Amino acid sequence: MQKLLTTLLILLMSLSVVTISNAEVLLIERVEQSQATDRPKRASTMNQVRNQFGEPSRVVSAIGEPPITQWVYSNFTVYFENQYVINTVMHQANADEKGPKPLN
Structure with missing residues (x-):
């Protein structure tokens, strides 16, 4: 046994x-x-992002000082300080994947 x-x-x-x-x-x-x-890419302008990727599905208005704006696309969210990209974050592939969740 x-x-x-x-x-x-x-x-x-x-x-x-x-x-x-x-x-x-x-x-x-x-x-x-x-x-x-x-x-x-980091340091791209809002106009460059719009020209390359089109209109975002959602825009989160600027918050704070310096103003940080979010543009939400289907696979990623772009963060801008003033008019320049400071970061791009990929969205979760599925609900079980660990990582940051987009703001609602």
Whole structure:
């Protein structure tokens, strides 16, 4: 009986290692995919972003000082300080993915 329990325990531990390995591969693939995705570059102007990517689906008005504006596109959100891109953040691929959530 104890041999059977030990074997089951080893089997369960093996499966959990395989599951963790697969999750890491998926995370690595997601990071590589986001790096290859065309998105606005830092220091681009609002006009350059609009010309390259079109109109955003939503604009979050400027907040704070210096004013920070958000333009939301389908795959990413662009953050501007005054008229210049300071960052672009990819959206979550699915609800289970860990990472920042867009503001509502």
